[in-house]
Amino acid sequence: MIDKDMQQKLITAAKLATKNSYAPYSNFRVGAAILTSNDKIFTGVNIENRSYGLTVCAERNAVAKMIDDGEKEIKAAAIFAADSQVPIPPCGACRQVLSEFGSNIEIFYSCNEEEITATTISNLLPEDSLFELKKR
Ligand code: THU
Numbered sequence: 552m553i554d555k556d557m558q559q560k561l562i563t564a565a566k567l568a569t570k571n572s573y574a575p576y577s578n579f580r581v582g583a584a585i586l587t588s589n590d591k592i593f594t595g596v597n598i599e600n601r602s603y604g605l606t607v608c609a610e611r612n613a614v615a616k617m618i619d620d621g622e623k624e625i626k627a628a629a630i631f632a633a634d635s636q637v638p639i640p641p642c643g644a645c646r647q648v649l650s651e652f653g654s655n656i657e658i659f660y661s662c663n664e665e666e667i668t669a670t671t672i673s674n675l676l677p678e679d680s681l682f683e684l685k686k687r
Contacts, residue, residue, distance in 0.1 A: 561629035
């Protein structure tokens with residue numbers, strides 16, 4: 552279980568990351584912070600494109616940085632939606648990608664740093680697509 556201090560730390564890291572979000576099309580800045588099994592934190596932001604479908608979410612960009620640094624196991628991920636009135640959980644694609652790197656990942660999300668919603672990847676993705684193919 553991730554304690555409250557670490558939840559807050561991850562949400563704050565995700566919030567700080569949103570300053571580098573590239574979201575000129577939606578004006579919806581998102582930041583993500585991933586905590587790995589080695590207690591390293593990696594952030595990511597959404598990167599949009601004028602060819603809209605090529606947009607990549609904050610969560611998947613954080614995963615890319617984590618893998619690039621040699622980490623493979625996610626303990627927790629936090630998502631901060633800077634321009635939202637409501638907290639937003641990871642999208643379907645990001646749920647699938649996060650789930651590749653941990654079975655019991657804790658997920659925290661917020662839009663104001665004060666109220667943090669907590670859940671798990673198994674709650675968000677109850678039927679693990681292609682679980683038989685997963686390499687651990
Ligand atoms: N977005 C994320 O970065 N993560 C999510 O989980 C949901 C959506 C981004 C994609 C796009 O740049 C903007 O939010 C609006 O959909």
